[in-house]
Amino acid sequence: MTAAQADLQDRFLEMPEGLRIDRPEVADGAALWRIARDSRTLDLNSSYSYLLWCRDFAxxxxxxxDGRGRPVGFVTGYLRPERPDTLVVWQVAVDAAYRGRGLAAALLDGLTARLARGGGPAPTVLETTVTPxxxxxxxxxxxxxxxxGARLEREVLFAAGLFPDGAHDAEVLHRIAPLPR
Incomplete structure (x- = not known):
């Protein structure tokens, strides 16, 4: 990483109100599930899946x-097996008491900065889906x-009719590239 890239990434790591970004641990799974549930906007996965996520995709x-070490927000993601240069962001959620302070942005910036300096190949693409x-x-x-400084492209990834329960909106793929290295 160049000095300019390190400076750019450091600017994105400013955390509101002394909060800190960390890797999730299995013990955080229940709190992540509660934050997702209480968001009332995310598709809530099983509590078991949040435990697995904290183990397998930490x-x-x-x-x-927060200052006591309790989770107050999270971003879950994975590298696409067929495209390991692509980080897929699965969910982003922030506890209601901490919303509106830039925490979700700080989490995304912190995660991608950590991956860029992590020693392995850094992702150059971020993908996520958002319902209309x-x-x-x-x-x-x-x-x-x-x-x-990346492009954002959007296209429908999964049309509403593909969901078997019939009560799901389309999922629009947001593809952001290239990510700084």
């Missing part, structure tokens, strides 16, 4: 902790693209 996920009308997520990922 390296590509991040948690924000989820304005907060649309703004979060558009501002991420702007801060990192």
């Amino acid at each position: 390296g590509t996920s991040a948690v924000a902790r 009308g989820n304005t907060a997520s649309e703004r979060l990922f558009a501002s991420y693209a702007r801060r990192h």
